Amino acid sequence: MTVNWSWERAADCLPVLLEGFRITLLATVLGFLIAAALGLAIAVVRRTAPAFVTVPLRMVTEFVRLTPLVVQLLFAYYLLPQFSALQIGVAVLGVHYATYMAEVYRAGIDAVPRGQWEAAHALSLPTRRTWRAVVLPQAIRSTTPALGNYAISMFKDTPFLFAITVVEMVTAAQQYGAKTFQYLEPITIAGVIFLLASYPTSILIRRLEKRLAY
Template identity: 70%
Template sequence: MNDIWSWQRAADVLPLLLEGFRITVLATVVGMAIASVLGLLVALVRRAPSRWVTLPVGFLVEFIRSTPLVVQLVFVYLLVPGLSSLTIGFLVLGVHYATYMSEVYRAGIDAVPRGQWEAATALNLPRARTWRAVVLPQAIRKTLPGLGNYAISMFKETPFLFAIGVVEMFTAAQQYGSSNYAYTEAITMVGILFLAASYPTSVLVRRLETRLA
């Protein structure tokens, strides 16, 4: 059993994994903040009346969604050498997931009853106030479960940051394993930490979805 698992090695690698876990959570939080705001902006822009606006934005959204995240990370890393790897990770994660979240926002906006729009028009509300006070509060409320699911997906995809040199949790485990010729403890604990963080979050998202439904 000692050849397969060592509690001493598990204790040795834990501080490294916790530091990597901090980077993982930080990348997820900042990436989600960027994706949430940018995704809403993209959803609003795609509702513009001009095809000269909607077509290029639509093409860019489909292009980003159709290319792998790891390729985007490496491409931006090579294209913009002045930024730190972690900053590039924040931006690419945020932009990549913004393209998916824009569809969630779009669905939420489309789900607002037509009577709400008509009531705002009857009250002669300015268009900006209609969006700010009537449409967006209802749309965002409907999109919260979807945004939560994408937050979990982003959290689980942070290991791709290894491609640009960010030492997140999985990369820390690999480095420990390669230097000590012992991967079992490190990789197992990474899986446990991912599970410990993502499973409670997924339960909360499901409960939120049930409540909002």
């Protein structure tokens, strides 16, 4: 069986793929914002809250980290039918990656020199101000490259949203192929778009890592 590339088919499927890319990008951006904020909250709570809060929280985060993303998507999709598939996908992506980002934040917080904490205490800074003005700026600075890598990983994991009927870019490519019986062009172009979006971002993250190194 001979498979021939057709630029005409490539041009025909491109608008469909770009619409799927819009969904992919939307899910990634919103999911990352949720993950970054929730992950930071989890890290701070686990560092400051009493054991009766941190122990159950640690168990929940471990459960989320150790179960497949697809299972979590399907569970939430059938449990929460009142929400759209995209809303559920964004939320699950955010919660799933928040458990990983929480560990990154925790490492960043632990990396803040003890002298910084002692200096804030010596100046009688309130606990909230110590976190806001002293600890978190340093922790977030050191963890920014790692968070960027998780953003790329989330972007590449968006095809899993097909499990809950979200038509992101890969699903759009598959649907086009099923309709025309031509998969080469849509799947190839989808892969190229992923590469064109991910590679410059990875270069930017590496440069940012070098600039933030101290």
